[in-house]
Amino acid sequence: GPTSLPSAAPEDASVLQREQESRVALRERYLRSLLAMAGQPVSFTMYEKVSVTAVFGTSDIDVLNFQVSELQTPLGVQKEALLRCSDIIAYSFQL
Amino acid sequence: MTEWRKKTPLEWLSYVNKEVQVLAAEKHQFKGWVLTVDPVSANILLANPLDNGKVSVSAILGHAVQDVEVMNEADDEMKEKLERLFIPGESQTYSQ
Numbered sequence: 395g396p397t398s399l400p401s402a403a404p405e406d407a408s409v410l411q412r413e414q415e416s417r418v419a420l421r422e423r424y425l426r427s428l429l430a431m432a433g434q435p436v437s438f439t440m441y442e443k444v445s446v447t448a449v450f451g452t453s454d455i456d457v458l459n460f461q462v463s464e465l466q467t468p469l470g471v472q473k474e475a476l477l478r479c480s481d482i483i484a485y486s487f488q489l
Numbered sequence: 490m491t492e493w494r495k496k497t498p499l500e501w502l503s504y505v506n507k508e509v510q511v512l513a514a515e516k517h518q519f520k521g522w523v524l525t526v527d528p529v530s531a532n533i534l535l536a537n538p539l540d541n542g543k544v545s546v547s548a549i550l551g552h553a554v555q556d557v558e559v560m561n562e563a564d565d566e567m568k569e570k571l572e573r574l575f576i577p578g579e580s581q582t583y584s585q
Contacts, residue, residue, distance in 0.1 A: 486545060486547035
């Protein structure tokens with residue numbers, strides 16, 4: 395989780411600064427991808443060989459849960475659902 | 490390699506714009522160009538340009554990543570394509 399973010403030994407302030415800049419750049423691009431994904435159909439690969447599709451809504455800030463709608467399951471369509479990220483191996487969508 | 494989630498942001502950044510093959514949980518394999526690695530979740534975001542001009546974007550969740558192998562480095566054209574992907578108004582499929 396966010397409490398265990400890795401960081402360099404603080405011996406070198408410039409390394410720490412570059413590390414922070416890297417973190418910002420990486421995070422910004424990831425957050426932009428979540429924005430781009432909102433409202434799009436997304437395929438989720440879950441554990442135990444389960445695949446589901448749903449319309450992506452949003453994520454919580456720690457990327458622990460995804461809010462989705464129109465979740466297609468073997469038991470029918472779930473109008474609104476929360477997917478736990480710990481149950482997901484991968485997801486994909488098209489831009 | 491050290492465990493994927495324990496890498497530093499500088500190490501993750503070194504994968505951006507590289508074509509990689511990712512081995513994930515339950516023997517799933519993924520290939521594509523690294524767009525970013527979320528420094529909070531360690532999720533890897535991959536892009537795969539499609540023949541129809543669209544781009545398939547996949548993410549492998551950090552907790553499921555077992556191995557990441559670098560295959561190729563992007564040329565300038567591919568780097569530009571990857572950089573433009575999430576900038577609103579720049580995407581080819583964005584219509585407003």
